[in-house]
Structures are given as C-alpha cells and as structure tokens.
Amino acid sequence: MIRVSVALVPLILAATPTLAQTHAGHGATSPTRQASPPTQGCVATGSATTTTGGAGMSQSPASACPPETVPAGAASAGHDMSTMGQAQPAHATAGHDMSTMPMAPAAAGQADPHAGHDMSTVGQAQPGPATAGHDMSTMPMAPAPAGQTDPHAVHDMSGMAGMTMPPDVPTSADNPGRPPQAPPPPGALDGPPHVADQIFSAGDMAAARRVLLGEHGDIRVGAVMIDQLEATSVDGEEGYAWDAQGWYGGDIHRFWWKSEGEGEFGGELEEAELQALYSRAFTPYFDFQTGLRQTYRPEGDRTDLVVGVQGLAPYWFEVDAAAFLSNKGELTARAEAEYDQRMTQKLILQPRAEVNLSAEDIPELGIGAGLSTLQVGARLRYEIRREFAPYVGVEWTRSFGATRDFAEARGRSAEDTRLVVGVRAWF
Template sequence: MTRRLALLLIGAAGPAFAQDHSHHQMPAADPHAGHVMPPPAADPHAGHVMPSADPYAGHGAAPSGPAIPKGPPPAAATSGAVHAADAVFGAETMAAARAALYKETGGMTVNKTIIDRLETGLGQGHETYLWDVQGWIGRDIDKFWWKTEGEGAFGGALESAEVQALWSRAIGPFFDLQAGVRYDIRPEPDRAHAVIGIQGLSPYKFEVDAAAFISTKGDVTARIEAEYDQRLTQRLILQPRLEVEFSAQDIPEYGIGAGLSAIEAGARLGYEITPRMRPYIGVEWHGKIGDTADYARIAGEDTDTLRWLVGVRAWF
C-alpha cells in the first residue's frame, strides 16, 4: 500500500517538474526581430566587360607604331610666308629686327689690341728693351691685323724693328690664314717683304704664329712662335715661349746664314691682376745658330745671351 502511494506521488510531480525545467531552457530572443534588412549592394562592375589579358605581357618591347611616311613635305608646309612673324608685326619691322640680330651676334665690327710683351731685359752688363704688340679690327671671318715688334739697348741704337699689315681670314674654328706685307725699319738697309702665314690656337692650347717672308730682294725667311699659358693658380700663370727663325739662303747684309738661324727660348711667370693686365718676371735665352753664329763672331757680337726679364702683358 505504501509502495503504491509513493508511485502515485512521483507520477503527479513529474509533469510539473518537466514543465518548470523547460521554462528555463527557452532560447534568447533574436535581436534583429522586427528589423527589415537592406538588400545587398549592387555589384559596381555589373554590366562592364573586363579587358582580355595583355598579349604583350612579359615581352621586352612594345609593338611598333605605324610606319613613318617617307618623301618630301607636303606642299602646304612651304606655302606660307618665309618669316611667319611678318604676318603679325609687319615685314618692314621684322626685317630691321633680323638685321640688328645678325649684327649683334656676329656681324658687328669689333677690335682688339694685345700688348703681348713689353719688357726690360737685364744681363751681360747691359739693359735692353723689347716690344711685341699686335691687334685687329673686323668681323668673325675677315679681319685686318697689324703687328709690330722691335728691340734695342738702353743708351744705344735700335737693333731691330718691323711693322706688318695683314688680311686675315678664318679657315677653321681656331686658325686664321694671313697674308700681307712686312716692312723692316731696322736693321738697315730698310726692306719690304710679302707675308703669308697662319695664326691661332693649336691642340693642347698652344698659341701659334707661323709665317714665311719673301723680301723685295728675293730672300726667303720664316719664323715660328709658340707659347702656352699654364695656370698655377687662379691668378699665377707660367708662360713658356719658343721662337725659331729660318732662312733659305745667306743674307750677309743682315748677318743671317742659311738654314736654322736663331732660337729664343724662355719662360715668364705672371700675376693676373685683372684678365686684361698681367705683370711678369722671367728669363730668356737667345742663341744664333750655324752660319748666323759665324757672322756674329766675325762682327764681334755674342752668339748667345741670357736675360732676366721684367715686363707686362695687357690687352684692350
């Protein structure tokens, strides 16, 4: 009896316990319940056609364009005015402007005077003086050149002096061809010469002046001068210089023998106060060679001399 009562009590309590347990296991409410979700965004590439792969990808060069046409330009390219600016500013105004431009960029007449050497020499018991001056006037291609040089002893007679008048024409970027006349004032007798030579700047920046002379007596001589400016500092300049003289025959009245007749070699150390002014000191050896030396010995003259120099180089 007792057992049956226990079973009845358990059976009655089971549904109630089951109902209470199921109450605590209910799932949480959906937080988005009642909300309307937006439709998915449209594809930005929808309707677009994607390009095909680059057929030249990985290749070293892009394909060449259309072939460049060959042949003369079309007639329309040369049908207008020769100077297009004439149509804007007028032909007369532009003609004057072009003439001024030509003159200012190479057509103008200019001039220059170069005092290459103006110096005093000290040596062997006497003092000497020397000048070597040249200049020109003209344009880029054609110029008139003049040159003069001479030397002597202080308190004595003028030993030598000459003047040249030359037409000069550019034969390249660095050299001029020169032709003209030379007149010797000393030594006596006075004599005139025809001149032909070249002057300019050789490779490695050597200034060269080479000329041949034919006198009114038919004597043929030549002279070559070369000098080089070596900058030791921005203002200190060393200038080696060499001069060589030749003669095709003996000229007894001038004391010149055939062949190599004389050499001058020296160096001048100058200080460039301005680009146009350079005082200097230096030393120079002058020697007479071959038959010319024999003429000097017969006349009782020295065949070689060494001189210390003080001078100035300038241009304007």
C-alpha cells in the same frame, strides 16, 4: 571515521591516472578519444606522407582529410610542449609542431588558397620586405576577366630589376633603345617660310633683318694685346723689348697688325718691325693672314710680303707662323709657339719658343741659310686683373750655322741668356 577514509582510497587511486594524463607534458590525448579511419583518397594527418613546411610546421596536401573529432576537454591536444622553457626565435610559430593540426578543408567549389605556395621558409627570420624569401614561381596567375585583355600583355618585364630607361635625346648614333619619335604632321611645313612677310611691308622686314644681323653675328670688335713690354739684362747690358698685336673686324674678316722690336737703353734701335695684315678665318681656330711687313735695322731696311697662319692649336698652344719675301727677293720664315700653364687662378707660367729660318745667306743682315736662330724662354706672370699682369722670366737665344759666324765676326756672342722683367696687358 577511519572506515570512511579507507573506503575513499580506492576512489583516489582510480582517479590518479586520468589527472596525470591531463597535465603531464600537456601533450597526451584523452584515453577515450578514438581516431576515425581516414576517408578514402585522403592522407591521414601526421602520417609519413604529410608534407613538412617551415621549421616546426607540417602541412598536409590540398586534399587533406576532414578534421577529426576532438573532445572539448582536450583543448591542448596536438601541441608539442617539449621546447617549453627554451628561448624561442622571433617568429611567432617557430618551435611549434603543427604536424597533427587538422587542416580546414576548402569550401565546396573553391580552390585551396594555399595550393602551390612554397612554405619551406615559414618560421625562419625573413628580410625586410614582406615577400622576401617567398618562392612565388609556382603561384598560379589569375586569368583576366572575360572580355578584357591583359594590361601587361606585350610588356617585356625581363629587365625590370635595375632597369634605366634611355633619355629621349636625339643623337647622331642609331640607337634602337631610344623611344621612336613620330614625324611632324603633314601640314606642318606647308605654310610660307616667313609668315611675317605677309603681314609687314618689305621695308619694315628689311630693317628688322638688319638689326637681327647686327645683334647676332655681324658685330665689329677690336682688341690690343701687349704680350711683352719688358726690360732685359744680359752680360751687364740693359735693354728693352716689346711684342704687341691687335685686330679689328668681325668673326671671319679682320684687319690685323703686329709689331715687335728690341734695343739698348741709351743706345740705338737694334731691330723693329710693323705688319699690316688681312686676316680671314678658315677654321674655328685658325686664321689665314697676308699683307706687308716693314723692317727697320741699322744694316738696312726691308719691305716684305707676308703669308702665314695664326691660331689655337690642339692642347691650347698658340701658334703664329709666317713666310716673308722681301723686296730684294730674300725668302725667310718664322714660327712662334707659346702655352699658358695655369698654376693658380692668377699665377700663370708661359713657356715660349721661336725659330727663324732663311732660304739663303744674307750677309748684309747677318743671317745665314737654314736654321738661323732659336729662342726659348719662360715667363711667370701674376694677373692682378685679367687685363694687367706683371711678370718675370728668363730667355735663352742661340745662333746656328752662318748666322753664328756673322755674329762672331761682328764681335757678338752666338749664345746668350737674359733676364726679363715686364708687364702683359690687353684692352
């Protein structure tokens, strides 16, 4: 038995190097494997001229040499196992050395499908899209089949990223970016202007046009605006005042009336006036007005010719300005402006200013030449409804020049401040 064991020792020692080469490192090749010389014009796989792609991957040129013959027993030959046991990246091929992997040659008559592909980013974590991080600049474009035109020819794709097509909306600007619109067909405007005239009688068409005009423009409207109806208090004296106007007519031509005045409770009427005017719109926001004004004063009544304008100025200022020529040749003027500052949907602050001018002294009426009086005030109203709003406010009045002298000569103050409480309404 001892002789048999001693005889087997040389056999075991002879077999040990072969087993060590098979499993140690899992990267050694068979000792009997002979590398065939590279074909002429080819680059041997794994040589210094082999192109290296992504992390841990090598790729030989398109003209790679034919695959080498590898014995069946060396299935794991060419694998780099140096990183086994370490954490690998998410990419499936990261950390694998593919430099010695033979590349399958392209079939005869076929181009290499990978020729021109940039594989430098293979093995790295890629963004969400499938092609993100791939350089496609060198990819050859497939030519169009014979007899067919390229469907993308004459298409400008340079601004595709973030491109927004302009809307096809006609504008006054000459915008070359808007798609052109074809003119109407030649026969589109050859027919009669009113085809219905050839079907219905002239009387029926006239009646229909009158209805259309009445429903779409020739409408008569009217309104009454009581801008101020208030009680006043100044220096312990209680008084009243009003300012109202109204109109009736169409969009262009209207009859307009205005009335305002003031007095003392239990006393005489200080001043009142009534205007009857013809109003014509000369812009969408302003009307020209002319007519007559009748004024009642304790000192004497006047009848005046009125010429003025009224409307909505820019920034929503309501403006009313007029000149008056009395039956005694006295020329005066007045200008008013007010603005509705909306604090909330129902609470509105209305600043207001009024200026009175005169071309000459009128001692009978206590009016001096130049700037006679200035009145500035503000009213805060609360709209219970749009048509009805109570308010409170304050108003300051001052006389200038000869008007101040006339007021002081009659025992009146040239300046006063009054509190007002009233209501504003319209219907």
